[in-house]
Amino acid sequence: MELEQIIDVEHRFPRHSNRKSEYLRRTHGVSARRYYYELGRALDNGSMERVEPVLAHHLMGLRERRAEAQEERRRLRAA
Numbered sequence: 001m002e003l004e005q006i007i008d009v010e011h012r013f014p015r016h017s018n019r020k021s022e023y024l025r026r027t028h029g030v031s032a033r034r035y036y037y038e039l040g041r042a043l044d045n046g047s048m049e050r051v052e053p054v055l056a057h058h059l060m061g062l063r064e065r066r067a068e069a070q071e072e073r074r075r076l077r078a079a
Contacts, residue, residue, distance in 0.1 A: 001028055001038045007052050009035070010059070 005028060013020035021032040028035075042048040043063070049056040 001030060003042055003047055003051060006039055006042055010055055
């Protein structure tokens with residue numbers, strides 16, 4: 001997927017939902033898994049931040065909070 005397409009999808013569907021997954025399959029011919037892989041690459045290589053910095057910072061913040069929550073769950077299970 002092109003960066004512009006990813007940005008458009010994020011603006012149309014800010015949260016993950018079945019509608020978003022269906023839209024990705026129907027309109028772009030990609031699975032949600034593939035989409036999130038491409039989104040992650042766009043965030044990691046900085047291309048999203050150069051084109052859409054506010055959205056990129058928002059998505060990176062979500063990613064960090066999810067990682068922190070996951071780490072906390074691991075710590076609780078290990079205790």
